[in-house]
Amino acid sequence: MVTAQRKIPIAAPLTGQEEWEALKEPVFSGWLTQGPKVAEFERLFAERHGVKHAIAVSNCTAALHLALLAIGVREGDEVIVPAFTWVATANSVLYCNATLVFADIDISTFNINPDEIAKKITKKTKAIIPVHLFGLCADIEAIKKIAPGIPIVEDGACAAGAALNNKPAGSLGDIGCFSFHPRKSITTGEGGMITTNNDKYADTINKLRNHGASISEESRHHGPKPYILPAFDMVGYNYRMTDLQGAVGIVQLKKLDRFIEERQKFAEIYTGELPSVPWLSVPSVPSGYRHGWQSYVCMVDETKSPKSRNEIMEFLEQKGISTRPGTHAVHMLGYYAGKYKLKPLDFPNSFKANEYSIALPLHNNMVHEDFKHVAQSLIKLV
Numbered sequence: 001m002v003t004a005q006r007k008i009p010i011a012a013p014l015t016g017q018e019e020w021e022a023l024k025e026p027v028f029s030g031w032l033t034q035g036p037k038v039a040e041f042e043r044l045f046a047e048r049h050g051v052k053h054a055i056a057v058s059n060c061t062a063a064l065h066l067a068l069l070a071i072g073v074r075e076g077d078e079v080i081v082p083a084f085t086w087v088a089t090a091n092s093v094l095y096c097n098a099t100l101v102f103a104d105i106d107i108s109t110f111n112i113n114p115d116e117i118a119k120k121i122t123k124k125t126k127a128i129i130p131v132h133l134f135g136l137c138a139d140i141e142a143i144k145k146i147a148p149g150i151p152i153v154e155d156g157a158c159a160a161g162a163a164l165n166n167k168p169a170g171s172l173g174d175i176g177c178f179s180f181h182p183r184k185s186i187t188t189g190e191g192g193m194i195t196t197n198n199d200k201y202a203d204t205i206n207k208l209r210n211h212g213a214s215i216s217e218e219s220r221h222h223g224p225k226p227y228i229l230p231a232f233d234m235v236g237y238n239y240r241m242t243d244l245q246g247a248v249g250i251v252q253l254k255k256l257d258r259f260i261e262e263r264q265k266f267a268e269i270y271t272g273e274l275p276s277v278p279w280l281s282v283p284s285v286p287s288g289y290r291h292g293w294q295s296y297v298c299m300v301d302e303t304k305s306p307k308s309r310n311e312i313m314e315f316l317e318q319k320g321i322s323t324r325p326g327t328h329a330v331h332m333l334g335y336y337a338g339k340y341k342l343k344p345l346d347f348p349n350s351f352k353a354n355e356y357s358i359a360l361p362l363h364n365n366m367v368h369e370d371f372k373h374v375a376q377s378l379i380k381l382v
């Protein structure tokens with residue numbers, strides 16, 4: 001357990017005895033690749049997120065790639081993504097040889113601004129990837145109104161268990177993609193999940209994650225006709241999740257709502273204390289949203305703060321408190337800036353978020369005193 005005197009990491013997964021016990025079954029059964037544990041994890045995830053299909057994959061980047069392929073994104077197509085997101089969102093578009101089209105964010109939510117999407121839609125727009133950044137759902141309802149008929153892939157990497165107007169993330173658009181990296185609320189080490197209500201997308205994704213095979217290894221193994229080989233009518237990938245990860249995922253998923261409720265209470269400690277810091281703005285949660293609190297991200301107003309954002313981060317680090325920038329503005333990263341000839345201020349809010357955002361530690365391995373310690377360190381900073 002982390003105490004105020006010890007170092008507080010930016011994130012720390014909460015795994016232990018139950019996850020350890022869950023690993024025994026696949027380890028002793030010898031079924032380690034995608035099998036019954038992955039199938040059960042998928043069933044439970046689909047149930048929890050209110051969708052017909054959940055398909056487990058090796059990570060969220062793979063999930064995004066397969067989601068775009070299922071929609072039919074290819075060379076010549078355009079895909080709109082927020083400029084402020086983790087680089088994986090953008091890379092999934094480039095894996096399909098399609099053209100990345102960035103749109104700026106709303107600085108109050110860090111999520112893609114539907115009005116900015118409207119300016120970027122062309123006849124070539126094949127899909128939109130709104131990101132539920134830091135666990136807050138993007139405004140999918142507004143995006144659907146602005147872009148009727150254009151498929152929406154939710155990048156819900158950070159948003160397992162989050163919701164908009166009581167509809168779970170992953171059920172809001174056409175396809176949802178989730179990450180189980182240890183910085184997320186629930187983890188399987190590496191891992192990802194794809195959700196959809198569309199049977200055709202689900203069928204294609206199912207095949208694409210397993211080399212394009214028409215039937216899974218498990219069904220082949222248990223079938224009565226050992227000579228049957230799968231049909232391969234498409235070029236697929238090995239993006240499978242292992243049953244070891246599936247077993248851990250089942251245990252973690254059962255804790256998801258408890259984790260989020262606890263994170264909500266922790267976020268309230270920060271949101272109660274930090275408004276007394278005049279140069280820091282705390283995250284806002286519009287009404288109707290259930291935040292997943294993957295991260296608690298504030299903005300530093302350097303015109304009022306005694307130190308720059310980076311100096312504040314260094315100061316906190318010296319006190320044993322780990323922080324990070326929220327994420328990065330992808331249009332400012334070398335490869336993307338060069339490829340599309342972009343300048344930092346082409347997307348002013350993403351630029352601002354890149355320069356002045358600060359993620360404070362918030363995870364289920366922290367205790368009440370840790371939050372008080374972080375808040376007091378900021379309040380006393382002069």
Ligand SMILES: Cc1ncc(COP(=O)(O)O)c(C=O)c1O
Nearest residue numbers: 059060061086088089157179181
């Ligand atoms: C917004 C977003 N999209 C995609 C990803 C990629 O997830 P993974 O590491 O599971 O591939 C991440 C990971 O941090 C993310 O934050």
